[in-house]
Amino acid sequence: MESLPKTNRSHAQSKELEWDLPEVCAPSVSGTTFLIVAYSTVIAVGLIGNSCLVFVISRQKEMRNVTNIFIANLSCSDILMCIVCLPVTIIYTLMDHWILGEALCKLTPFVQCISVTVSIFSLVLIALERYQLIIHPTGWKPVVGQSYLAVAVIWVVACLISLPFLSFSVLTDTPYQNLSIPLPLSDHVVCMEHWPSDNNRLIYTTSLLIFQYFLPLTLIMICYLRIYLRLRRRKDMVERARDSNLKKMKGSKRINAMLGSIVVVFALCWLPLNIFNTVFDWNHEAISSCQHDVIFSACHLTAMASTCVNPIIYGFLNSNFQRQLKSTLMRCRCWGSTERYESFPLSIVSTEATKGSVLSKGSLSINT
Secondary structure, three states: OOHHHHHHHHHHHHHHHHOOOOOOOOOOHHHHHHHHHHHHHHHHHHHHHHHHHHHHHHHOHHHOOHHHHHHHHHHHHHHHHHHHHHHHHHHHHHHOOOOOHHHHHHHHHHHHHHHHHHHHHHHHHHHHHHHHHHHOOOOOOOOHHHHHHHHHHHHHHHHHHHHHHHHHEEEEOHHHOOOOOOOOOOOOOEEEEOOOOHHHHHHHHHHHHHHHHHHHHHHHHHHHHHHHHHHHHOHHHHHOOOHHHHHHHHHHHHHHHHHHHHHHHHHHHHHHHHHHHHHHHHOHHHOOHHHHHHHHHHHHHHHHHHHHHHHHHHHHOOHHHHHHHHHHHHHHOOOOOOOOOEEOOOOOOOOOOOOOOOOEEOOOOOOO
């Protein structure tokens, strides 16, 4: 998942191989234009969409339930990615050498690893919360104070996991030394990882792949699978229930489907880059130097598209979110009073047919 740290190393190694070729593989004008437009679009959509999501949730007190807090935390990690990592990555990819100084060389991979870790752990917490509320509706239920504590723990753990990038990310001109063709590269350096040994590097990056991708997604899949099976077993009971309970059941299913979609899209977006990084880590010669930047850019751009998933699926495809955003903006600018409407809160705690209606006003959720 830590694409830029691996990218720095792969960039440096690929350039060392690339300059030994008779002809340098220069990017086309159309390819460069496409990358600039594509990355700019992802940055704009990610920043605006996630900022709106965080703004609405933070402004509306009634929306500060456990699920919404985790969703806002996911958006904050995506905002961090858009501000720090994406601009640096596109500059480095197009320039083919590092021009941003030693501080950003160390900070960028550190921040990106933090962002990815926070994102996946936030998705895990959302899945666990839904699991507890649906599978054990009468048992322990997380409260808002505990969700803030969980968010703080996530960020601390993410920082600790990412610390090696602060130590081992360095500036070096090694890839440009002893070139087979004369070029004025005396001031050219690359940002890459310099580990004590290849074994240490492989152990760390493989561990990140397991604990940042495979294990969390497996846990999330198990949670949502059990939720789906539980709701399916209750189908007959709900069909015989009152209309309000039937409506509540449908709303809960739709909420779970929306949250599950965020996870699925996140996993699919990061899969190509994880495959690319794994192949390069274990056998970098499998990817030719001329194709390296093209393949990496496609994989990295796909992964970065995940920063747009949260606001699109959770926010702008949700008519209630649109009304909340409009209402909040109107209130801030004194344009008028807040529109009132009915909706399902994301923290529906039970789908038992014997429970009363939990419809409430002013909560962010999915329309039925």
